[in-house]
Amino acid sequence: MKMPEHGRVWxxxxxxxxxxxxGDAAWRDGRTAVYVFNAGQDISRIQHEAYGLYMxxxxxxxxxxxxxAQMEKDVIAMGLxxxxxxxxxxxxxxxxxxxxxxMAIKTARDYARANGRPREGTNIVLAQxxxxxxxxxxxxxxxxxxxxxxxxDGTYEADPEAMGEAVDAATIMMVGSAPNFPHGIIxxxxxxxxxxxxxxxxxHVDACVGGYFAPFARMNGVPVPAFDFEVPQVHSMSADLHxxxxxxxxxxxxxxxxxxxxxxxxxxxxxxxxxxxxxxxxAGTRPGGAISAAWAVMNSLGVVGYREKQGLxxxxxxxxxxxxxxxxxxVLGNPMLGLVAFRxxxxxxxxxxxxxxxxxxFTSVTKEPPSLHLMLSPKHAEVVDDYxxxxxxxxxxxxxxxxxxxxxxxxx
Ligand SMILES: *Cc1c(COP(=O)(O)O)cnc(C)c1O
Numbered sequence: 508m509k510m511p512e513h514g515r516v517w518x519x520x521x522x523x524x525x526x527x528x529x530g531d532a533a534w535r536d537g538r539t540a541v542y543v544f545n546a547g548q549d550i551s552r553i554q555h556e557a558y559g560l561y562m563x564x565x566x567x568x569x570x571x572x573x574x575x576a577q578m579e580k581d582v583i584a585m586g587l588x589x590x591x592x593x594x595x596x597x598x599x600x601x602x603x604x605x606x607x608x609x610m611a612i613k614t615a616r617d618y619a620r621a622n623g624r625p626r627e628g629t630n631i632v633l634a635q636x637x638x639x640x641x642x643x644x645x646x647x648x649x650x651x652x653x654x655x656x657x658x659x660d661g662t663y664e665a666d667p668e669a670m671g672e673a674v675d676a677a678t679i680m681m682v683g684s685a686p687n688f689p690h691g692i693i694x695x696x697x698x699x700x701x702x703x704x705x706x707x708x709x710x711h712v713d714a715c716v717g718g719y720f721a722p723f724a725r726m727n728g729v730p731v732p733a734f735d736f737e738v739p740q741v742h743s744m745s746a747d748l749h750x751x752x753x754x755x756x757x758x759x760x761x762x763x764x765x766x767x768x769x770x771x772x773x774x775x776x777x778x779x780x781x782x783x784x785x786x787x788x789x790a791g792t793r794p795g796g797a798i799s800a801a802w803a804v805m806n807s808l809g810v811v812g813y814r815e816k817q818g819l820x821x822x823x824x825x826x827x828x829x830x831x832x833x834x835x836x837x838v839l840g841n842p843m844l845g846l847v848a849f850r851x852x853x854x855x856x857x858x859x860x861x862x863x864x865x866x867x868x869f870t871s872v873t874k875e876p877p878s879l880h881l882m883l884s885p886k887h888a889e890v891v892d893d894y895x896x897x898x899x900x901x902x903x904x905x906x907x908x909x910x911x912x913x914x915x916x917x918x919x
Contacts, residue, residue: 532869537890541871545886546753546816550804554755557803558796566600566793567786575795578802585805586746586760589722590714590735597769598762599787600748600798604715607745607761609644610772610788612680614743614763615709616648617771619679628677634665634694635875636687638713650679663687663840665694671702678708685714685721685734689873689880690839691846693717697733700740709742715759716882718746720844723810723817729843742768748801751845753808753816755800761788816885820845823888827881830895834902839878850878854905861914862901868894872916 515523534543561575569576583598592598601607616629630651633641637654645652653673658666665683674681681703683694696712703710712734714721725731735744741764748758763769777783784791808816824847828838836849850856856877863870863879871880881887887894904910 533867534869537884537886538867539869540881540883540887541869543884544750544753544882545884547885550753550808553803553807554753554800558755558800561795561799564795564799566795566798567791572795575798579798582748582798582801582805583760583762586718587736587762590718590744590746590762591737592762593736593764595765596736596763597766598760599772600793600801601759601761601788602757602790602793602797603749603759604638604713604745604747605640605643606788606790607715607747607759608638608640608711608713609647610761611711611743611745612641612644612648612650614768614772615680615711616650618709618768621771624679625677628675630675630678631680631682632670632673632678632708633682634670634684634687636663636665636689636692636694637682637684638688638715640715641682641713653678661840663690663692665699667695667698667702670699671706674702674706674708678706680709680711681706682711682713683734685712685717686842686844686846687713688716688846689875690848691842691844692840693721693732693734693843695732696735696738696741700738704740710738710740712738712741712744715745715747716750716846717844718744718760719748719750719752719813720817720820723813724821724844726810726814727818727821729821731843736762736764748804749797751817751820752801752804754804755797757794757797758801817845819885819888820883823883823885823891824881826891827883827895830891831879831898834895834899836879839873839876845883846881847883848873848878848880850876851902854902857913857916858905858910859898859901860916861912862904862910863898864914864916865911866897866901868897 532539564572566575579600587596632653635654642652655670655673658664683696683699686693721731744762746760748754749756773787775785831849836851839848856879860872873880
């Protein structure tokens, strides 16, 4: 596209944009189980309006916009309260999980350096199921990633003992996930905490996809094990608002047990021609709308609202588990929240994936082991039966040797 010489009227531009979405995954109908968290039209309206209210304002300027500064403080306080942040714990909003993880690693690295750890051979130790955002951040900072195989007992949990063996004097962080993305399984954070304490290593819990889900699931009676700051060795956490917090995209939280740890995160700089600037995260300009929308959704839903939404998601996951088991699938491990992965003993998951895709479902896969993967939203409660019917038909197609051409499941 070349920029038009003369602009068009907004009504026309808008119509063009809406038409362009016609070929996108049909997430509004609940036929997408990746990328989008659909909590219904009421929440969507709040996101839109609350984002718009502070869209022009800039989180870079807390003195100009004390409104945003206070909303961010409130969001962090709510997050810390839900995740057992002790007295003195603190944190910042970021643009997303990758951002939160990057900042946590940077903070742990600078903390390690300030505390006499070697600069050579800097590494982080994580399970094979931990999110690739850790590798991306490590790549940026020239840090070695040590991925450790999962337990082989069918739980799909991180193996704390094996991870401990991968730690050395230059390890700046161990990582546990709550839950991991590929299998939706919460790692044994208490056991990881014991190992990290013994090795005197920073423990980060990646609760990007579970941080604003697990506390409410627990309130609803789900036996969620200790996974947050309740575990004494947990130094930092990442928890995304734009996932199961149902906030507008561009919103996550990175949280620290104490100001002592957090102090290594902000970048404070005066040695240039401009005014001195202190920024907490990688961003300079920070979209005010992402902050205000998060504040608005959290205040609109409240504990009761979140419990209801997450209860519905858990119920939906249970119906899916029941349904896929009836079709002969095996569910991986013991998922407790909104993610579930399952595989078939007789048919390759990726062949079934292609068939379910052809039937209009944009879902995902897990590679190790090859499985189908769903990330469920409240909206999916309405479409479970349709999905299971199409899954059954997909299995039949594959079983009959009638599968169509291969569809490659990729994130991009
Ligand atoms: C989504 C996710 C991330 C990355 O978050 P983004 O917001 O996509 O950058 C990290 N860890 C886990 C477990 C996730 O589910």
